[in-house]
Amino acid sequence: MTNFQEDLLTWYQKNKRPLLFRQDANAYKIWISEIMAQQTRIEAMLPYFERFIEKVPDIPTLATIADEQLNKLWQGLGYYSRARNLKKCAQVCMEKYDGQLPKTKAELEQLPGIGPYTAGAIASIAYHEPVSAIDGNVLRVFSRLYDIHADIKKSAGKKQVSAKVDESLPDGQHISDYNQALMELGALVCIPKKPRCEQCPIRSYCQTEDPSQLPVMSKPKPRRVEHKHLYIWVYQNKLRIVKRKEKGLLYGLYGFDEEKPDRYYKEIPLKPYTHIFSHVEWHMEASLVFVDREDENFHTLAEIDAMYAIPSAFTPFLKQVQSDFMF
DNA sequence: AAGGCGGGGTG
DNA sequence: CACCCAGCCTT
Structure with a gap:
C-alpha cells in the first residue's frame, strides 16, 4: 500500500x-x-x-x-x-x-x-x-x-x-x-x-x-424544443392511456393520446406543463375530453397506479386529474 | 465522434 | 435558470 x-x-x-x-x-x-x-x-x-x-x-x-x-x-x-x-x-x-x-x-x-x-x-x-x-x-x-x-x-x-x-x-x-x-x-x-x-x-x-x-468538459448541445397537446379521453371514472410504441423516448411506457376522439361532448383544459429531458423539452398543453364509450385502454386512477408505468413527464397531469376532479 | 436516452437535486 | 449525477448504446 x-x-x-x-x-x-x-x-x-x-x-x-x-x-x-x-x-x-x-x-x-x-x-x-x-x-x-x-x-x-x-x-x-x-x-x-x-x-x-x-x-x-x-x-x-x-x-x-x-x-x-x-x-x-x-x-x-x-x-x-x-x-x-x-x-x-x-x-x-x-x-x-x-x-x-x-x-x-x-x-x-x-x-x-x-x-x-x-x-x-x-x-x-x-x-x-x-x-x-x-x-x-x-x-x-x-x-x-x-x-x-x-x-x-x-x-x-x-x-x-x-x-x-x-x-x-x-x-x-x-x-x-x-x-x-x-x-x-x-x-x-x-x-x-x-x-x-x-x-x-x-x-x-x-x-x-x-x-x-477542472475537469474540463465540453458543453452539451442546446436542447430541442417540442410542443405537444395531450388529449386525456375520459369515460366515467376512467382515463384512456396508450402504450408508447415508437421505438425511442419512453418506449414501452404509457402516455396519453395526442389526438382528439371522433366524438366527445365536453372538453376541459388542464394547466400546461413543460418537462425537461437532457436532450429535449416538451412544452405540453393538455385537456380532458369526455367521451360516451370506452375501449380496453380505459382505466381508473387506481388501476393505473397499480399496474401501468407512467413516466414523470406525464404525472403532473395525472395529479391534476386526481386533485381537481377526484376520479 | 456525436447524439439519444430521464429525472431530479442543488446553487 | 444551469449544471451534472457510481454511463451505455447506436449511428
Missing part, C-alpha cells in the same frame, strides 16, 4: 456513507445497484433498490419477469433501457453462465447494459479483481489530482485520466474499498463546484492550483 492509498482508505473508513446496498452485499445486489446508479444520484435510487430487491430477489426471477412489472418497478427512475437490459442480461446469465453473473471484468463488459465502469465496479467490488471502476467522480478527482486539462467528455481525455487511475490501483485485497473510496471522495469532498479541499485526505498529493477549473 502506498501512502496515497493509505490516506484515502483511512479517510474512507471513517467518512463513508452507510449505503444499504453495501450491507450483506452479493454480486446480484451490487449489479442491480450499479445499474440503478448510472447517471443517477445515490439517494434517488435507494428506494427503488430496496423495492426491486424485494420483488426481484435473484437472477431467475429477473430473467422471467413480465415487462409491465419491470417497467412499473423502474417508473420515474429514467433511462428505461437499463431495465430492459437488466432482464436481457439475466437471460444471458441463465443461458450461458449457469444462472450467475460472470466473474471477470472482460466477461461482464460483454453483457447488455454493462460498460467499462459497471463491469469494473462489479468485478472489483464483488469479486476483488484488481481493475478500475472509473465514473464521473473518479474522472473529476484524478483530473484535479494530476491537473489534467483535457476534455473528459472526449475519449482522448478520458483515456489520459484513466491511465493515471490504472497506475494507482492497489492489489485485490484493497481494490473494492479503493474504488469506492475514490467515488465517495468525489461525492462528498472533491465535488464539482466549490470542492471542500480543506477536508480532503489527499490534498497534499493534488497538483492542481485551481480545482474549480
